[in-house]
Amino acid sequence: MNALYPSLQDRSVLITGGASGIGATLVENFVAQGAKVGFIDIDAGNGNALAAALATGARHEPLFVHADLTDIAALKVAIEAIRASNGLITVLLNNAxxxxxxxxxxxxxxxxxxxxxxxxxxxxxxxxxVAPDMRAAGGGSIINLGSVSWMLKQGSMPVYLTAKSAVQGLTRSLARDLGPSNIRVNTLVPGWVMTDKQLRLWVKPESKDEIAKGQCINQPLMPQHIASMALFLAADDSAMCTAQDFVVDGGWT
Structure with missing residues (x-):
């Protein structure tokens, strides 16, 4: 059973890339905490289906907004829609x-x-x-999703690895500039998470051997493991954690 974080109840939470994979698990977990969850994704089918599935019994029904996050103007419109529905956004999970x-x-x-x-x-x-929302609210938490892939010097995706290594620099820059406003910024760094997409496209028998050799804990790393850390970093329990990298990879790196 997951821990319950009272400080997350009724908090306005924005999750990017929330329609599937790790993002969908993040949406599910924050809804279960009683947060007001808005999530953005380019996948309208899965996004609408997830929002509908989680609405029953939720303290706050999740709000799905369809948008292409590579279109910054569309991203800003989507964020404004979530703000208008759920109030000032004080938790951001940059997952997409x-x-x-x-x-x-x-x-x-x-x-x-x-x-x-x-x-x-x-x-x-x-x-x-969302930084102005957090300033107005007296603080907030930004969680940038990174990856261990560049640390492990994985090949065959140079642009992805470059981008994910830069996330940690972005985190430290934002943490310094936003810290005076009591806004915390951290990087959540997953290992190889066994999402449906990874299992369908990339995880082969030889990949499982690689994981077994690399991880200290030879068990599948699941989206729920990432969500559990995200809940802690979003809640007031991590009030003095900022500019840090929180690696959840079974001890691989």
Whole structure:
């Protein structure tokens, strides 16, 4: 059973990329805490289905807003819709990303820019958009999702690895600038999480052998493990945690 965090009840929470994978588990967990959850995703089918499935019995029905996060103007409109419905946003989970495999040779200026847009750029502009809310509320928590992949020197996705390494620099920059307003900024760094997408596209028998050798705890890393850390970082229990990297990877790195 998950811990209950009273400080999350009725809090306005924004989750990007919340329609599937880790993001959907984040949405489910914050709704279960009684938070007012708004989530954004390009996948309208899964987003609407998740919101409907979680509405029954929820203290606050989750709000799904369809938007392409690589379009910053559309992102700002989506955030405004969530603010208008749920009030000042005081928790932001910058979760959206796409770890599409790609080689050095096939990378073009266009695919480079797109990779940065989907894996890094929206994190900054989401934080920029909610920072005034958090200042007005007296504080808040921004949680940027990183990845251990660049730490492990994984190949076959140079743009993704570059973007994910930059997330930790973004976290430290925002933490310094926003700290005087009691806004905490941390990086939640997952290992190889066994989402449906990973299992369908990337996790092969040899991958499982690699995981077994790398992790100190030889058990599947699940989206719930990431959500449990996210709840702590969003709640007042982590009040003096900022500018830090919280790695949840079974001891791989």
């Amino acid at each position: 990303a796409n770890d599409k495999r790609h080689s050095i040779e096939e990378t073009t200026p266009q695919t480079w820019d797109l990779g940065i847009a989907v894996n890094l750029r929206h994190q900054f502009f989401s934080a920029q958009a």
